[in-house]
Amino acid sequence: MSDIAELSRQIDSLLSEVSREGDARAAGWQSCIEHPDFAESARNLAHYLALRHRDLRPLQRPLMQLGLSSLGRLESRVLPGLRAVRGALAALAGRPAEVEPAPDAFFAGEARLAERSRAVFGPPNPNRPVSLLVTCPATAAEDPSFMLELAARGVEALRINCAHDDAAAWQRMIDHARAAERATGRRFKILMDLAGPKIRTGAVRLPRKEKRIARDDLLAVVPPGGLDAIDVAIKAFAVECTLPQALAAARPGHRLFVDDGKLGAVVESVADWGFLARVTRAEDKGLRLKSEKGLNFPDSDLQVAALTDKDRGDLDFVAAHADGIGFSFVQSAGDVALLQAALADRRPDDWRELSLILKIETPRAVRNLPDILVQAAGRQPTAIMIARGDLAVEIGFARLAEMQEEILWIGEAAHVPVIWATQVLEHLIKKGTPSRGEMTDAAMAARAECVMLNKGPYLLDAIAELDTLLGRMEENQHKKTPQLRALRSW
Template sequence: MVSQISKPSIESLHLSSPQELLSTLQQLRQTVESEGKATFDEWNPHIQRTAFIDSALNLAEYLALRRHDLRSLQAALMPWGLSSLGRIEGRVMPNLDAVIATLEVICGSQSDRHCQRPPVEFFFEGDRFLQQHTEELFGESSPHRRVRIMVTLDTEAATNYELVRGFIQRGANCMRINCAHDTPEIWQGAIDNIRRAERETGTPCKIMMDLGGPKIRTGAVFMPHHKKRVFKGDRIVLSRQVPESDSAADPAKSPHVKQFQTSCTIPSILDLLAVDTPVYIDDGKIWTQVVDTQYHIAHEQPGLLLEVTNTSPKGVKLKPEKGMNFPDTVLDLSPLTEQDLTDLDFVAAHADIVGYSFVQRPADIELLQQELAKRCEHRLSPPAIVAKIETAIAVSNLPELIVYAAGKGSFGVMIARGDLAVQIGYQRLTEIQEEMLWICEAAHIPVIWATQVLENLVKDGIPSRGEMSDVAMSERAECVMLNKGPFIAEAIDILDDVLTRMEAHQLKKTPQLRALHSW
């Protein structure tokens, strides 16, 4: 809930005197300190790692601060050269104290609430904590670049050593293995190549293994004889189970089918859907909404009837094994499937980092921590955890997810922009991405910028202009992830170059003011 500071209100501060600004900031500081402490006291029982205590307190104070609309206050401070609240994430109280102390000097104030200017080391302590937590997760940075590069490996990495070695030599700091694909034998081959390349190049490289999580996908697809693509206004029958059949791939073999038909790999989800509920298919390429929850086909169990509300004007092929999203529906699913638990036996023994898909609540974090503890008795410490934030629930629970995870071990956050955009709406993605970056910086937690980074370059060999702007923006994260493709090596080169250049101009939200050589 956003609140306002009273007497004077922040809206009236744009022409305020230094004395009025000082009084407002003193009141704001007192509120932030008391509310932040109350939140921290609730979190404290879940924090076992002493290295995270100061970070958790700063996060609690930042949340207390951001409950207020500070725009007018920020503008009122600008004429006095004090507009530093916009870069307060990593150091809430030292920043407030520094502004208050300066205003006291301007006002000649010697009140009972006199504020001592914080020591310089306090002011930059947040940066030091973030660097420390990032090194715990990803190891030391490259000599010329702060932001790490993560590369998603494909099957070829298991048998092509030179490919893996080339990635590391070009600047990859972390390799990602997606457990939704391939087998433990293939994973082992890729890991052996990574470790060999580390030894031969003398360059460390972390390994992150992503658990597959619950796969909410389309099943077999049946198409009408006369149609091969789905268009706006078409209807799709979503059944609890569609019989597997060769005719699914060839509409000519199923002339009796009158409309598109598919199923959901987790049928219980259908019971949660009501009329007008949105259902997105194939990463949002097909938007639909439920128009009937008891639709019958012959003698089958009733399914859902969906109407396509948006898709490409050229139509989209409805295919099996495509992701399904339910943005307005709370899915009470365990993020650890039976397959994940089996895979975790291998992951716990070989990975430096576990990528956690579909995590939404603090209990999900505790579940993975418990399962890792069972499998890591002989390791000095369990693998670090990276939570993939891909639902609206996960976004709203982000502070608690951070506390429960980082309070016990090394932790990072991945902004999974693909699923997240479908879940919250593309128009909100940039806004939510910014807010997540701020929250994580306040907690001194490293962030992975993921999904479709340099996708055109990776797949086709030529980047788009928009992709280059996206890469420049990604400098504010601690790691940028590239997905697999035939031109991944070229993408590493360009990403390394752009990140290095941007780092000379920008550090998180702070301009570096490097000399301009173009004019």
């Protein structure tokens, strides 16, 4: 009995502290929230952050021993979950327990999440527990059958990437999608990604006759047109960086990654013409430097406007034709406010009906995610995209496995849907056969509300495979909760 009394005291204290701290944080978000129905979700998110800032492991095993919740699945209902544990402890101690909430109230967060998923992705396919978002290839502008195939397979949403093609091609893709809707009765949500500020390699200069840059080589990085300004005494590989602000933010000791992390380097010195970096990671045979490859500066504080001039031009089309907008390189709540102001200029009466997809690609975006999320979802339908390609390079592949879990938890706590994106079933889509690892990865995607598939010749095969896989996972797992169906293998 003394153990139960001590656990009760600890839960009472935890509930009081989490409630107080969470309410204080939620109060600071009130000015961002225009939709009253999101206020409770923001409050639950604030309580979840207060809860998870504590190490709960000492409490978990004693609670499990009593057959109670281990506090491991409270994301969508923080205070109701803690109160339920407190009530159960009171009953075990023979004290009067507080009145239990009705099931609808206890699981209200799950209902909000399902409703918001529907707002962003449209009505779900009844044969699949997770929505699909499919990236349109350039050929979709010329081939009406592509959209018909997707509609026939119950795909919920289409992604058009504004980094590629042009408004005329985008319009043809949308026209084909609407024609497929009329033919099949299946409605698509059209989500269009703004390109955002792209950091790419430009022109390349090779030293002497060497073709590949390798570990311990020097790499000079310069602004566009800056190759001729490099000190003639420096015999190094050299490459332009298309974003001068990245060069200005680089400091000795900062890391640089090239081409999705295929090459890693550390800045050694900074000069008027750019900087010099030492290669610390490369394949044994080295890397052939090419233009139009991605550059990542994970340690540099890039003060770059999230909306480029191109984005503002594209937004004229996107705001008029899309159901939602993919926001690349969003890093702060201020970035979201900037986009919302631009949308209000273009659609003053109904811009809040457009959904917003927050693409989380950088460490700064991760740090600011709660504020970013409230600024967005407080005003319009919102989803989070775990942009695992850039994010893996920025925070490290080892940490990505941990971070994608945490982003799923944050989304669930805010009752906001999450998109599992980048290289899902990539080998199957490109080559026609899946790898073992990517099948396991795709199975883990069942905990998100939507899975994004990229383009490739075997895309339709991948959709069929994913339908089967996600359907099987639905019987075994819902978010973090195992579904204990009857085992039939033994």
